Amino acid sequence: MQSITITAPDDWHIHLRDAEALERTVGDAAQQFARAIIMPNLVPPVMNAQQAMAYKARIQAHVPEGKAFEPLMVLYLTDNTTTDDIKAAKAAGVVACKLYPAGATTNSDSGVTDVQKLYPVLAAMAEQDVKLLVHGEVTDNHIDIFDREAVFIERTLAPLLKSVSGLKVVLEHITTANAVDFVKAQDSNIAATITAHHLLFNRNHMLAGGIRPHYYCLPILKRGDHQQALIQAATSGNAKFFLGTDSAPHATHKKEAACGCAGAYTANAALSLYAQAFEDANALDKLEGFASYYGPDFYGLPRNSHTVTLIKQPWQQPEQLSLGDSTLTPLLAGQTLNWALQA
Ligand SMILES: NC(=O)N[C@@H](CC(=O)O)C(=O)O
Numbered sequence: 001m002q003s004i005t006i007t008a009p010d011d012w013h014i015h016l017r018d019a020e021a022l023e024r025t026v027g028d029a030a031q032q033f034a035r036a037i038i039m040p041n042l043v044p045p046v047m048n049a050q051q052a053m054a055y056k057a058r059i060q061a062h063v064p065e066g067k068a069f070e071p072l073m074v075l076y077l078t079d080n081t082t083t084d085d086i087k088a089a090k091a092a093g094v095v096a097c098k099l100y101p102a103g104a105t106t107n108s109d110s111g112v113t114d115v116q117k118l119y120p121v122l123a124a125m126a127e128q129d130v131k132l133l134v135h136g137e138v139t140d141n142h143i144d145i146f147d148r149e150a151v152f153i154e155r156t157l158a159p160l161l162k163s164v165s166g167l168k169v170v171l172e173h174i175t176t177a178n179a180v181d182f183v184k185a186q187d188s189n190i191a192a193t194i195t196a197h198h199l200l201f202n203r204n205h206m207l208a209g210g211i212r213p214h215y216y217c218l219p220i221l222k223r224g225d226h227q228q229a230l231i232q233a234a235t236s237g238n239a240k241f242f243l244g245t246d247s248a249p250h251a252t253h254k255k256e257a258a259c260g261c262a263g264a265y266t267a268n269a270a271l272s273l274y275a276q277a278f279e280d281a282n283a284l285d286k287l288e289g290f291a292s293y294y295g296p297d298f299y300g301l302p303r304n305s306h307t308v309t310l311i312k313q314p315w316q317q318p319e320q321l322s323l324g325d326s327t328l329t330p331l332l333a334g335q336t337l338n339w340a341l342q343a
């Protein structure tokens with residue numbers, strides 16, 4: 001049987017939510033990954049060190065017996081974040097802050113309305129070596145949803161990088177050739193995460209032959225040529241591109257709705273999905289760098305010392321998974337996945 005053994009991977013962008021969701025989300029994440037960057041878009045958001053540490057403890061309480069899983073905590077930047085918040089966060093072990101342009105995505109209403117006003121806070125982050133993680137989309141109604149990432153890069157990210165020096169920035173869940181080209185052209189302080197679903201799918205999967213809400217996430221799936229650029233970047237061995245699932249649970253009834261929520265749940269099958277994408281690109285030998293080396297290297301953390309093995313053994317992605325009192329539909333529900341994580 002074909003198999004591949006790699007250094008244990010980490011997830012550099014995941015949504016675990018809170019309360020009764022944690023049993024599902026933490027269980028799945030800990031099965032697949034040794035560490036994860038925990039997104040702070042709770043309601044209300046994780047805005048200070050104290051909230052981050054309390055959230056971390058709630059996550060840790062749900063790590064299954066016998067599993068080691070380290071949540072890496074992130075603050076949610078608002079118009080009111082101060083340089084003192086950054087110092088306190090750093091002292092508490094928070095590794096990054098997340099910039100959500102207000103209104104850009106799920107639970108981003110408290111996000112930043114004017115990024116320039118935040119430059120002093122970003123400068124404090126650079127000084128303290130707290131990373132900036134960015135949801136890179138503009139929110140203007142008149143900008144086409146398929147162009148929002150490219151416009152954000154030009155209009156917001158490029159000036160930000162020129163104005164705040166020394167800041168380490170991850171452009172999260174990139175979806176376009178524009179983002180790939182931009183990140184490649186910057187110095188080593190700028191990197192990007194790529195999801196499994198943006199490697200495996202393009203907007204045809206979501207829209208041709210019927211509208212498929214479980215493929216709807218933000219930034220939205222783009223044209224096939226953008227997908228090809230992402231595959232090329234992820235499998236190139238360029239250390240600026242690394243794994244971030246953006247696994248984001250929403251109850252099934254909230255996705256299969258007249259106004260469905262944005263987010264794809266991939267945590268329970270993350271490594272199977274990435275292995276498929278890399279195999280399809282004939283690049284399984286590049287999976288370890290992408291999944292297990294470049295993330296910790298960028299964050300200045302040690303690589304994991306244990307390994308995991310993936311075997312080519314078909315299994316069926318469940319139709320539904322429990323999520324507290326509700327159910328969620330994972331990506332590719334009911335379909336056969338070729339790669340399995342060895343227990
Ligand atoms: N990616 C998504 O479509 N949704 C994420 C938010 C985000 O990462 O933008 C969520 O929290 O549901």
Ligand SMILES: [Zn+2]
Nearest residue numbers: 105135218219
């Ligand atoms: Zn996002």
Ligand SMILES: [Zn+2]
Nearest residue numbers: 015039246248
């Ligand atoms: Zn996300």
